[in-house]
Amino acid sequence: MTPADHRRRPWLAQYEPRVPATFTPECRTTNELFERGALAQPDTPAFLYFGTQISRERAAGDARALAAALRGELGLRPGDRVAVMLQNIPQLPIAFRAVWLAGGIVTPVNPMNKRRELHHQLNDAGVRIAVCLESLYWTVDDVRGETPLEHIVTCSELDYLDDQPAALDGHERIDCPGGLPFIDLVERHAAAAHLTPVTPQPSDPALLTYTSGTTGLPKGAINTHANVAHNAELITRWFDLGAGDVTIALAPMFHITGIVCHLASSAYSGTPLLMLYRFEPGEMLRHIERWRATWSIGPLTAYIAMxxxxxxxxxDLSSLTKVAAGGAPVYPAVVEAWEAATGVYIHNAYGMTETSAPTHLTPFRAHAPVDADSGALSMGIPGPNVDSTIVSIDDGSELAPGEIGEIVSRGPMITPGYWNRPEETEKAIVDGWLHSGDVGKRDQDGWFYLVDRIKDMITVSGYKVWPRDVEDVLYQHPAVLEASVVGVPDDYRGETVRAYVALKPGAHATPDELIAHCRELLAVYKAPREVELVAEIPKTLTGKALRRELRDRARAEASSAGGFPDV
Structure with missing residues (x-):
């Protein structure tokens, strides 16, 4: 690496010697990614589902059989979109793989989505085939007549189990008239599982992954086969995954973090994938100990819950030595508490749906610095093949280290654009650089710091307040479990700061005490003028606080009260 490269990309000096500055991916498509593991280690477990092991050979065979069913019985054509609306169960990775073998495009659907959200996604993506849980069949069937949907494949979380675990007590099989049972399709087409798979191009779409919608109507980001394959290898290289590792599906695999950092990286690295239907902290702790699981990345809320x-x-969590967090803000106080309890550091990472998961990561075995000005933990440094910088929110010019602006990145993991949204694509991707909508800064050594979302900025008497700054301080209070900060209208100040706080079990703190705590550590205009104690902070399933929901609630309350009271 030349001195010029280090000046332009100073973060390269932080890389471990085994991690290259650039690499050419070994796999060009997701099909190559999955075949790699199945051919090399057919008898090893692909999945650990509660107490059941499922071999790579069986998983590959079932995927090929389902692909034959999709192409034959269900009439899937290359390029067709298939919605997959499942929790973390074996049918999810098998369905993804089958769709790709058949030449289709997967559009993952959050199982928590309601009719309106499902209706939008199926219509926007033009979905003809859906794969869903039996318990969600009627929700999906309800929109069949108003969307292009023709076929619904149904799955039970009780399939693939040797024994029904206590975590699924009360779960029963559900009759779905008009649905096509997943297991029946696999069995019926097992003899045709030798079909010749479609060979996609690296630039072909593998996924239409819909943005969470926390700031507006969800858009379908196109994640190509090359995008997914690249970041699966990036994760494997960065965290040195391989023989002896067990990957934990801590994040939901209908989300880009789970898809790339669990499903795809486990296929590339040849590590078993531990799935537990839905995250429950006690069950997760039990199975980490049982399977001697070693690696995961997930929302900080999961670590807080555990x-x-x-x-x-x-x-006994001694096997869990490779730990990372992403998908939502990571607060230093929680990272410190986890390390104090386990001896293992939580490595911060940053990415988006549009970047096929991480672009920035904390080097494995390193500790991220904390920003002296804001107290924010660094979100990491750009990974191999990634360029990233900070540009002015006003005019797009590149900013110097220490200056606050928008985070922009480019590299082989960046989406080519949004599905049927050319105008949105043009706004988001300029000369190959993805404009994240996130505000941050970088230091002289190439460490990046996330400040907040541009749309979440609060303006108090002309001063900019970033909710993340206030939340970082609230998390330093020993009684605080979770916190989220929003701005609400104020006739005098323009906006004022309001905090929602959930306390730890058994802990006690009054709103006045929390406000005083913030005023000790923040400029007075940043400190919340009101704190509301709540049982929990509303979040997406990926752990992001739903600030928009809280903001709407606060503004409605302020409006009905005729203003916002001083405290």
């Missing part, structure tokens, strides 16, 4: 679970101290 830290505060009564079984945390009694479980």
């Amino acid at each position: 830290l505060n679970h009564p079984d945390f101290q009694s479980r």
Whole structure:
């Protein structure tokens, strides 16, 4: 690496010696990614589902059989979109793989979505075939007549199990008239599982992954085969994954983090993938100990939940040595608490749906610095093949280290654009640079710091307040479990700061105490003028606080009260 490269990309000096500045991916498509593991290790477990092991050979065979069913019985054509609306169960990775073998495009659907959201996604993506849980069949069937949807494949979370675990007590099989049972399709087409798979181009779409919609109507980001394959290898290289590792599906695999950092990276690295239907902290702790699981990345809220679970101290978590967080803000106080309890550091990472998961990561075995001005933990440094910088929110010019602006990145993991949204694509991607909509800064050594979303900025008497700054301080209070900060209208100040806070079990703190705590550590205009204690912070399933929901609630309350009271 030349001195010029280090001046332009100073973060390269932070790389471990084994991590290259650039690499050419070994796999060009997701099909190559999955075949690699199946051919090399057919008898090893692909999935650990509660107490059941499922071999790579069986998973590959079932995927090929389902692909034959999709192409034959269901009439899937290359380029068709298939919605997959499942929790973390074996049918999800098998369905993804089958769709890709058949030449289709997967559009993952959040199982929590309601009729309106499902209606939008199926119509926007032009979905003809859906794969869903039996318990969601009637929700999906309800929009069949108003969308292009023709076929619904149904899955039970009780399939693939040797024994029904206590976590699924009360779960039963559900009759779905008009649905096509997943297992029946696989069995019926097993003899045709030798079909010749479609060979996609690296630039072909593998996924239409819809943005969470926390700031507006969800858009379908196109994640190509090359996007997914690149970042699966990036994760594997960065965290040195391989023989002896067990990947934990901590994040939901209908989200880009789960798809790339769990599903795809486990296929590339040849590591078993541990799935537990839905995240429940006690069950997760038990199976980490049972399977000697080693690696995961997930929302910080999952680590908070495990830290505060009564079984945390009694479980042997010594195998869990490769830990990262992403998908939502990571607060230094929580990272410190986890390290104090386990001896293992949570490595911060940053990415988006549009970047096929991470662009920035904290080097494995390193500790990210904390910004002296704001107290924010660095979100990491750009990974191999990534260029990133900070540009002015006003005119797009590149900013110097220490200056606050918009985070922009380019590289082989960046989406080519949004599905049927050329205008949105043009706004988001300029000369190959993806404009994230996130505000941040970088230092002289190439560490990047996330400040906040541009749309979440609060303006108090002309001063800019970033909710993340206030939340960082709230998390330093020993009684605080979760916090989220929003701005609400104020006749005098323009906007004022309001905090929603959930306390740790058994802890006590009054709103006045929390406000005083913030005023000790923040400029007075940044400190919340009102704190509302809540049982929990509303979040997406990926752990992001739904600030828009809180903001709307606060503004409605302020409007009905005729203003916002001083405290």
